Amino acid sequence: MADDPILLAAREALSGLNMPDGTPLLGAPQVSGPVVANGRVNVSIMTTAQAAASLAGVRAQAEAALLDIPGVESAFVVLTNDHTPPPRLSTPKTAATPSAPPKILAGVRHVVAVASGKGGVGKSTTAVNLALGLRAKGLRVGILDADIHGPSIPTLLALHGRPRMGKDRRLLPMQSNGLLAMSMGMMVDAETAMVWRGPMVMSAITQMLADVDWGDLDVLIVDMPPGTGDAQLAIAQGTTLAGAVIVSTPQDLALVDARRGIAMFRKVDVPIIGLIENMAYFTCTDCGKQHALFGTGGAEAEARRLGVPFLGAVPLTMDLRAASDSGQPIVARDPDGMLGRLYVTMAEAVWSSLTAPVPNLLKN
Numbered sequence: 001m002a003d004d005p006i007l008l009a010a011r012e013a014l015s016g017l018n019m020p021d022g023t024p025l026l027g028a029p030q031v032s033g034p035v036v037a038n039g040r041v042n043v044s045i046m047t048t049a050q051a052a053a054s055l056a057g058v059r060a061q062a063e064a065a066l067l068d069i070p071g072v073e074s075a076f077v078v079l080t081n082d083h084t085p086p087p088r089l090s091t092p093k094t095a096a097t098p099s100a101p102p103k104i105l106a107g108v109r110h111v112v113a114v115a116s117g118k119g120g121v122g123k124s125t126t127a128v129n130l131a132l133g134l135r136a137k138g139l140r141v142g143i144l145d146a147d148i149h150g151p152s153i154p155t156l157l158a159l160h161g162r163p164r165m166g167k168d169r170r171l172l173p174m175q176s177n178g179l180l181a182m183s184m185g186m187m188v189d190a191e192t193a194m195v196w197r198g199p200m201v202m203s204a205i206t207q208m209l210a211d212v213d214w215g216d217l218d219v220l221i222v223d224m225p226p227g228t229g230d231a232q233l234a235i236a237q238g239t240t241l242a243g244a245v246i247v248s249t250p251q252d253l254a255l256v257d258a259r260r261g262i263a264m265f266r267k268v269d270v271p272i273i274g275l276i277e278n279m280a281y282f283t284c285t286d287c288g289k290q291h292a293l294f295g296t297g298g299a300e301a302e303a304r305r306l307g308v309p310f311l312g313a314v315p316l317t318m319d320l321r322a323a324s325d326s327g328q329p330i331v332a333r334d335p336d337g338m339l340g341r342l343y344v345t346m347a348e349a350v351w352s353s354l355t356a357p358v359p360n361l362l363k364n
């Protein structure tokens with residue numbers, strides 16, 4: 001709305017700021033925004049990796065000015081690099097990133113991506129239950145929902161409200177079931193994110209990572225956006241991943257997508273921790289029999305063919321879906337049940353590969 005008081009105040013707050021060449025920030029052709037939604041203010045500045053450093057000052061000034069506006073809960077000035085060429089094999093992981101990822105997650109020992117070649121295969125469900133499985137081992141675990149376009153972690157973990165701002169103006173992750181959690185959906189408006197292309201998503205994510213105070217974590221699980229486009233490749237490069245877990249359903253087509261996902265991580269030298277088959281079979285509540293709706297063993301055979309570890313097969317069950325929908329995932333609700341134990345076992349395999357990588361993980 002043109003007369004939104006926060007939008008007016010944001011424009012006012014930015015009106016005195018200039019780009020490094022002296023031109024006013026507002027109205028500069030490479031600047032879009034401010035966009036205001038639910039107390040969040042976003043501004044994007046298009047730049048190149050080389051020129052990004054020169055914008056650090058105006059970015060900090062703009063964010064500080066916006067945060068001073070009453071009613072503004074978060075403010076992000078995102079440096080976007082829309083002209084980044086697609087990353088090449090063995091490109092250094094920080095090459096195209098304006099901000100430096102290693103510093104961003106200084107207290108995090110291992111960042112692990114949970115990814116899928118296509119949407120709707122149960123990636124978020126897997127990410128959350130693996131995180132809880134790691135937590136059950138006594139580890140300090142965080143989960144970041146990087147799926148800007150369709151964040152589902154807030155529902156899975158029953159996160160309500162907004163993250164609080166810490167003393168140094170960094171956001172504090174929310175807490176649920178012993179996990180620290182942050183969703184991009186809480187930090188950036190879906191409509192704003194909708195227009196971002198791959199590299200923009202990456203710069204937004206690396207900047208937002210810098211703005212979250214994760215503290216000391218053993219593992220940060222990143223629930224990746226589905227797919228294998230520029231955005232995913234860029235995130236894989238920009239967040240110094242220790243490894244990736246790929247989730248697939250058993251259908252041939254899903255496996256083709258999973259293969260694409262594995263190829264993408266390999267391209268940027270991120271080790272594949274393993275493949276998880278989700279919705280692998282269905283146990284009939286009436287007759288008790290297991291039905292493999294899409295055949296058996298496809299994902300395991302595919303994992304073998306691709307030379308990646310197979311971590312396990314999760315059945316299609318009402319319990320799992322009901323637990324997820326209730327905001328208390330199955331590992332939290334029933335850790336000693338069949339599914340709870342399955343996830344904990346898979347989480348143990350993930351942890352072992354992080355702490356004692358076997359040679360084939362390093363090579364694949």
Ligand SMILES: Nc1ncnc2c1ncn2[C@@H]1O[C@H](COP(=O)(O)OP(=O)(O)OP(=O)(O)O)[C@@H](O)[C@H]1O
Nearest residue numbers: 119120121122123124125226279315316317321324
């Ligand atoms: N093994 C399972 N059994 C039953 N339901 C499941 C199972 N795994 C996931 N689901 C359900 O399928 C739906 C999609 O799952 P989820 O959101 O985890 O998938 P996703 O791959 O992250 O999706 P998106 O691409 O939209 O982010 C959810 O309703 C979830 O509860």
